[in-house]
Amino acid sequence: MTSETTEKKILDAARDVFIRKGMDGARMQEIADEAGINKSLLHYYFRSKQKLFEAIFQEAFGLLIPEVMKIFKEEDSLLNKIDRVVDRYVNVFSNNPFLPQFLIGEINREPEKFVKFLQDSGIDPVFLQNVVDKEVEAGNINPIKAADLIPNMIGMVLLPFAARPLLQTIFFHGDSEQYDEYLNERRNTVSAFIKQALTRKPLDSNVSR
Amino acid sequence: MTSETTEKKILDAARDVFIRKGMDGARMQEIADEAGINKSLLHYYFRSKQKLFEAIFQEAFGLLIPEVMKIFKEEDSLLNKIDRVVDRYVNVFSNNPFLPQFLIGEINREPEKFVKFLQDSGIDPVFLQNVVDKEVEAGNINPIKAADLIPNMIGMVLLPFAARPLLQTIFFHGDSEQYDEYLNERRNTVSAFIKQALTRKPLDSNVSR
DNA sequence: GTCTATATGCAGATAGAC
DNA sequence: GTCTATCTGCATATAGAC
Numbered sequence: 001m002t003s004e005t006t007e008k009k010i011l012d013a014a015r016d017v018f019i020r021k022g023m024d025g026a027r028m029q030e031i032a033d034e035a036g037i038n039k040s041l042l043h044y045y046f047r048s049k050q051k052l053f054e055a056i057f058q059e060a061f062g063l064l065i066p067e068v069m070k071i072f073k074e075e076d077s078l079l080n081k082i083d084r085v086v087d088r089y090v091n092v093f094s095n096n097p098f099l100p101q102f103l104i105g106e107i108n109r110e111p112e113k114f115v116k117f118l119q120d121s122g123i124d125p126v127f128l129q130n131v132v133d134k135e136v137e138a139g140n141i142n143p144i145k146a147a148d149l150i151p152n153m154i155g156m157v158l159l160p161f162a163a164r165p166l167l168q169t170i171f172f173h174g175d176s177e178q179y180d181e182y183l184n185e186r187r188n189t190v191s192a193f194i195k196q197a198l199t200r201k202p203l204d205s206n207v208s209r
Numbered sequence: 210m211t212s213e214t215t216e217k218k219i220l221d222a223a224r225d226v227f228i229r230k231g232m233d234g235a236r237m238q239e240i241a242d243e244a245g246i247n248k249s250l251l252h253y254y255f256r257s258k259q260k261l262f263e264a265i266f267q268e269a270f271g272l273l274i275p276e277v278m279k280i281f282k283e284e285d286s287l288l289n290k291i292d293r294v295v296d297r298y299v300n301v302f303s304n305n306p307f308l309p310q311f312l313i314g315e316i317n318r319e320p321e322k323f324v325k326f327l328q329d330s331g332i333d334p335v336f337l338q339n340v341v342d343k344e345v346e347a348g349n350i351n352p353i354k355a356a357d358l359i360p361n362m363i364g365m366v367l368l369p370f371a372a373r374p375l376l377q378t379i380f381f382h383g384d385s386e387q388y389d390e391y392l393n394e395r396r397n398t399v400s401a402f403i404k405q406a407l408t409r410k411p412l413d414s415n416v417s418r
Numbered sequence: 419g420t421c422t423a424t425a426t427g428c429a430g431a432t433a434g435a436c
Numbered sequence: 437g438t439c440t441a442t443c444t445g446c447a448t449a450t451a452g453a454c
């Protein structure tokens with residue numbers, strides 16, 4: 001079917017452009033060019049720029065949110081789960097280097113709309129906290145709220161992707177290959193950092209809670 | 210001087226609009242409206258949207274980058290310095306809630322231009338690493354690269370601001386006041402998290418390095 | 419389904435009166 | 437310095453031929 005091929009070409013191009021430039025910065029002309037088709041075909045397949053954008057937006061979030069829940073639901077120790085989520089996020093971001101800035105930008109561009117979209121995504125904070133609490137009760141980790149642990153983890157993984165031009169310049173003289181290596185090593189350094197924070201015996205009162 | 214007052218009104222309005230919407234999303238009309246003046250006055254004071262934007266952009270980065278270097282240069286233990294940087298960043302982001310998304314978006318929108326801008330900002334990664342290494346040699350903390358420690362710290366502080374619509378919905382049922390409280394407590398939880406990660410006695414080979 | 423041509427609206431920028 | 441009126445170009449979107 002020619003039509004399916006064209007639709008896929010459009011989605012591929014739209015994904016690339018929207019995620020690099022965001023809704024505001026993206027141009028239908030650029031998407032058409034990258035898809036190798038005419039501009040008006042975009043409107044034939046997707047009524048408007050808005051509709052096309054929403055297709056990409058939903059797809060992008062589908063890459064991330066369900067992933068954490070899925071891994072957290074499996075049978076494994078919390079520290080192993082964290083290892084795997086970190087690894088998974090590094091993979092996704094490595095394959096989609098502009099995804100972090102896109103997500104942060106679009107989450108905030110129309111928060112109301114985004115919140116509605118979240119309702120249907122089946123994330124359960126109570127379940128996440130239970131997973132953490134069980135390990136605390138078993139004496140495996142120090143107490144911590146899921147609302148702290150998970151943002152800590154995601155923040156540490158995400159920032160070097162989101163702030164690449166800054167960090168690559170400051171710490172690596174702009175060397176792109178070195179930076180890729182650094183990003184790859186973050187799988188281990190971030191996991192280790194979290195593990196140390198969670199398993200240190202609390203000798204003083206400064207316990208995170 | 211009326212002219213100074215007007216210039217200030219423009220800058221205040223431009224700061225607000227640009228930081229909320231970014232260069233692409235901002236409209237000169239909205240800036241003029243918020244400043245309570247006519248659109249063409251914007252062009253009278255600042256030749257173009259681009260020039261006005263650059264004024265805001267430089268100001269915004271001036272809020273952050275020099276701050277870390279300044280604190281790191283003072284005489285204090287590393288763990289105290291980290292406490293103070295975390296506290297300082299929470300303050301800045303609390304007063305400018307859209308700053309994180311703005312910085313991340315604009316860093317990536319024109320990386321080449323941004324890199325040039327960075328050259329003049331006097332950040333010294335060797336110095337930062339030395340500060341860390343001295344504490345390592347003194348036996349106060351475990352070995353870690355500054356290029357890991359600093360992004361970890363900034364990532365953990367920044368994410369709850371940048372992803373507020375997401376996290377507030379998931380973990381706090383959308384309650385804005387609770388979330389403000391949570392953000393405020395991050396001063397302690399993040400500092401404590403870092404401290405535990407850095408000071409845990411390495412019992413196994415999984416040391417971050 | 420895919421193209422060319424065109425309509426429509428808006429945003430940045432300028433001209434010129436006051 | 438500040439305003440109104442206007443120009444110019446561009447981006448989304450549609451009409452209509454093939």
